[in-house]
Amino acid sequence: MKRSWWTACLSVLVISSLLLMSACGGGNGANSPGNNGGSDAADRESKDTAKSGEQVVIRHTMYDTEFTSELVAEFEKTHPNIKVEIVSADYNKLMAMMAAGNGPDIIRTNSVTELPGFVLKGMAMDLTENFQASKVFDIEDFLPVVNQFKYDIASGKHGEGAIYGFPKDWSPDYTIYYNKKLFEEAGVPFPSSTEAMTWQELVELANKLTVKNGKKTTQYGLAYYNSTIAANQDLLNLQLLQQGSSMFSTDFSQAELDKPGTKDLLNFWVDTAKSGIGPSPLQQETDWGGQLFVDNKAAIIIAGYWFSGFLKTNELTKDRLDDFGVAPAPVVEGGKRISPTGAGTGAIIYKNTKHPKEAWEVFEWFFGAEPAVERAKAGYGLPGTKTLTEMLPQESAFDKMNYDFIQNELQYTDGSLPYNPYLNYQAVNSIIDKYFTPVYFDKDTVDGAVQKMTEELNTLITEGKQLVSP
Amino acid sequence: MNRQVVHGTDAAFHSKRSRFRGRSFKEAIEFYLFISPWFIVFIVLGLIPLLYGLYLSFTNYAGFNMDRLVFVGLDNYRKVFTDNDAMYSLGRTLFFTVIMVPSTIILGFLLAVLLNQNIKRIGIYRTLFFIPSIIPVVAVGTMWRSLFVDDGIVNKMLEALGLEAVDWLGYDYAIYPLIIMLLWGVGGGILIYLAGLKGVSKDLYEAAAIDGATTIQRFVKITIPLVTPVLFFQFIMSIISSLQIFVQPILLAANSNSLLSTPLRPNYVYSVHAFQQIFAYGRFGYGLALLWVLFVMILILTIVVFTTSRFWVFYEVDQEGK
Numbered sequence: 202m203k204r205s206w207w208t209a210c211l212s213v214l215v216i217s218s219l220l221l222m223s224a225c226g227g228g229n230g231a232n233s234p235g236n237n238g239g240s241d242a243a244d245r246e247s248k249d250t251a252k253s254g255e256q257v258v259i260r261h262t263m264y265d266t267e268f269t270s271e272l273v274a275e276f277e278k279t280h281p282n283i284k285v286e287i288v289s290a291d292y293n294k295l296m297a298m299m300a301a302g303n304g305p306d307i308i309r310t311n312s313v314t315e316l317p318g319f320v321l322k323g324m325a326m327d328l329t330e331n332f333q334a335s336k337v338f339d340i341e342d343f344l345p346v347v348n349q350f351k352y353d354i355a356s357g358k359h360g361e362g363a364i365y366g367f368p369k370d371w372s373p374d375y376t377i378y379y380n381k382k383l384f385e386e387a388g389v390p391f392p393s394s395t396e397a398m399t400w401q402e403l404v405e406l407a408n409k410l411t412v413k414n415g416k417k418t419t420q421y422g423l424a425y426y427n428s429t430i431a432a433n434q435d436l437l438n439l440q441l442l443q444q445g446s447s448m449f450s451t452d453f454s455q456a457e458l459d460k461p462g463t464k465d466l467l468n469f470w471v472d473t474a475k476s477g478i479g480p481s482p483l484q485q486e487t488d489w490g491g492q493l494f495v496d497n498k499a500a501i502i503i504a505g506y507w508f509s510g511f512l513k514t515n516e517l518t519k520d521r522l523d524d525f526g527v528a529p530a531p532v533v534e535g536g537k538r539i540s541p542t543g544a545g546t547g548a549i550i551y552k553n554t555k556h557p558k559e560a561w562e563v564f565e566w567f568f569g570a571e572p573a574v575e576r577a578k579a580g581y582g583l584p585g586t587k588t589l590t591e592m593l594p595q596e597s598a599f600d601k602m603n604y605d606f607i608q609n610e611l612q613y614t615d616g617s618l619p620y621n622p623y624l625n626y627q628a629v630n631s632i633i634d635k636y637f638t639p640v641y642f643d644k645d646t647v648d649g650a651v652q653k654m655t656e657e658l659n660t661l662i663t664e665g666k667q668l669v670s671p
Numbered sequence: 672m673n674r675q676v677v678h679g680t681d682a683a684f685h686s687k688r689s690r691f692r693g694r695s696f697k698e699a700i701e702f703y704l705f706i707s708p709w710f711i712v713f714i715v716l717g718l719i720p721l722l723y724g725l726y727l728s729f730t731n732y733a734g735f736n737m738d739r740l741v742f743v744g745l746d747n748y749r750k751v752f753t754d755n756d757a758m759y760s761l762g763r764t765l766f767f768t769v770i771m772v773p774s775t776i777i778l779g780f781l782l783a784v785l786l787n788q789n790i791k792r793i794g795i796y797r798t799l800f801f802i803p804s805i806i807p808v809v810a811v812g813t814m815w816r817s818l819f820v821d822d823g824i825v826n827k828m829l830e831a832l833g834l835e836a837v838d839w840l841g842y843d844y845a846i847y848p849l850i851i852m853l854l855w856g857v858g859g860g861i862l863i864y865l866a867g868l869k870g871v872s873k874d875l876y877e878a879a880a881i882d883g884a885t886t887i888q889r890f891v892k893i894t895i896p897l898v899t900p901v902l903f904f905q906f907i908m909s910i911i912s913s914l915q916i917f918v919q920p921i922l923l924a925a926n927s928n929s930l931l932s933t934p935l936r937p938n939y940v941y942s943v944h945a946f947q948q949i950f951a952y953g954r955f956g957y958g959l960a961l962l963w964v965l966f967v968m969i970l971i972l973t974i975v976v977f978t979t980s981r982f983w984v985f986y987e988v989d990q991e992g993k
Contacts, residue, residue, distance in 0.1 A: 293734060293950060296734040296735040296953075297734070299735050300734070300735055300736070300737030300738065301737070302738070322735050324735075416836070417821060417822060417836075482841075482935075483838075483841065484821065485820055485821065485840050486820075487816065487817055487820060489928070625951060625952060625953050627931055627950070627951040627952075628951050628952040628953065630931070630951070631931065631933050631947050631951040631952070634932070634933035635756075635933045635936075635939070638842075638933070638935060638936075639842065639935075639936055642841060642842035642843070644842055644936070661952060661954075664731075664733075664954070667731075668731070668733050668735075668736055
């Protein structure tokens with residue numbers, strides 16, 4: 202008897218929940234613009250909706266501080282057929298939207314670490330023809346950084362082949378800013394603004410600028426905006442690029458951390474972390490490198506042109522900009538001088554967008570027209586074209602210093618940091634943190650950590666390759 | 672409308688069993704209809720996602736390949752037991768569980784006994800000890816981290832006492848800040864303990880005192896047996912929460928700036944491993960398998976504790992007749 206009761210009650214519940222679900226489902230089907238469950242014919246039909254003069258919604262994942270409501274209003278005024286909507290999505294939400302076939306039309310993309318993966322995952326639309334036909338963009342005018350949005354699927358080469366996007370703004374992120382006052386206090390001459398130091402020279406310089414009180418460091422010689430002064434994939438990739446090498450085999454199918462050159466670099470970072478010239482797992486800091494720098498607790502910081510904008514607006518530095526100088530990205534001893542971007546953030550257009558024409562209109566306007574000019578004039582980052590570079594601020598002595606510096610540094614910016622397209626950026630960070638941190642505490646050796654990291658990286662590469670193979 | 676549903680469903684049974692027409696049946700139906708809003712929400716937002724997660728743990732889901740999922744059978748579960756790091760992190764989790772469960776129960780209970788005294792302004796103390804459990808965990812972690820950094824208050828105090836500063840967040844000492852931070856929230860259980868202690872009849876103490884029982888004897892023979900149901904509940908809850916320790920080690924990690932920061936090896940617990948596998952590595956299928964294994968482990972441990980409870984948990988009301 203009890204069982205029958207249960208059956209009866211459960212039937213009611215199941216039916217009600219099914220009703221509830223189908224109600225939700227119905228709503229989705231009718232309203233959601235991006236439901237991609239339909240056939241190609243349905244897609245084509247929806248792609249054609251734009252021609253009837255209806256307003257089309259273009260969704261993007263740029264930040265609201267970048268594609269501001271003012272810019273949206275300005276765009277919509279001249280493009281009454283398009284409504285621009287922001288969708289805030291971190292990596293996982295974006296992937297979930299992709300999985301549901303409901304991707305945003307314009308996707309904010311870090312060209313250095315994300316673009317190859319996005320292309321391989323079938324997310325990015327080939328924009329080569331759009332750029333060639335564009336009246337706003339002039340391919341001849343592009344800076345080498347735009348190559349970061351190129352990927353050749355056949356050869357697996359980043360920086361070549363079809364073009365999938367464009368940078369919003371960028372910086373050669375491994376240049377160095379320094380605090381002149383702290384140099385003077387230490388009686389150390391300023392570094393050259395045109396000649397690059399070697400990494401070894403940078404560490405030696407930082408050593409002279411490090412102030413210790415007993416065991417404790419009260420002033421660091423060196424900080425890095427994105428992490429600590431220890432082995433991390435960004436700095437390693439930069440050094441390996443300068444060496445003409447990589448953490449991986451040329452086709453990215455194997456981790457090759459045990460190459461002598463790579464091991465030397467790992468040892469270099471162990472020694473550097475132990476020397477105490479900067480924050481590291483051995484000297485943990487609650488503040489990021491930029492904060493240490495503006496607090497006069499770090500004499501040098503590895504950071505890009507964007508950092509000049511940060512100094513100009515930071516309460517602690519905006520009134521003493523003459524205290525700061527800028528110098529080129531360090532280079533590996535005997536290596537090639539390359540000062541690439543570490544991010545090159547811009548956007549791609551979703552391959553399965555239902556409104557490719559309108560998405561391109563928004564894209565072209567945001568990345569090539571007035572907003573691009575305004576961004577260049579503001580000077581929070583470098584533009585993607587030579588013409589726009591001329592518009593960078595040069596009024597104040599500080600702006601002029603940065604402008605002159607960057608004109609020289611631009612000669613060395615061509616080069617792609619060798620991130621593996623089959624691996625998540627974050628996964629490599631985690632693997633290095635997990636297995637390499639014990640080395641600083643003498644709980645593991647470089648060889649031991651290399652072996653563990655190689656094994657785990659290879660497992661992930663194999664899985665990653667299988668996932669993107671057709 | 673509800674009535675119609677009731678009658679409609681009821682009618683189907685009429686021909687077979689007339690006794691369903693009884694009052695109890697209607698009451699039961701009404702009961703289930705009343706709880707159905709919760710039940711429907713549970714099914715839609717709880718059960719279905721859980722089962723969907725179970726399904727995904729048998730696939731190669733990586734966050735973006737929903738349209739070409741491959742069923743991989745028990746592969747992900749096999750990986751759980753062959754992945755050195757999963758086993759290592761499980762070991763660390765069990766280590767913290769073994770430390771945390773007895774310490775939280777003993778400390779929490781003793782604290783509650785102290786706070787059960789009839790002294791002036793006891794409410795202030797009760798509030799003070801309870802406060803840590805209402806502070807958001809991220810704030811707690813950030814606070815403890817700033818106390819334990821190289822030039823934090825803890826080291827400054829040690830130095831003031833003429834002792835050497837300690838690298839609390841370094842490899843050798845990393846577990847201590849974590850344990851201290853976890854124990855700091857021990858007052859969270861006092862509400863339940865106090866409720867249990869208040870439930871012990873004063874008559875029993877008076878009778879025992881007349882018979883010449885000492886304070887300790889009264890505590891051991893009366894207080895403890897009578898609050899065993901509360902201790903039992905807390906025991907189960909602290910096992911579950913200890914096995915699920917997640918965000919605290921991350922907040923104490925070197926270079927802790929996001930949930931994906933990696934704690935040092937001694938604090939690398941199972942939930943952190945699962946979270947990293949899903950959100951840093953993009954191995955959703957495998958990460959879900961890790962979490963289902965954790966769920967089964969918690970279930971087994973809970974069942975074991977439940978089975979042993981008949982030997983040590985004392986209920987004043989007969990449990991058989993429920």
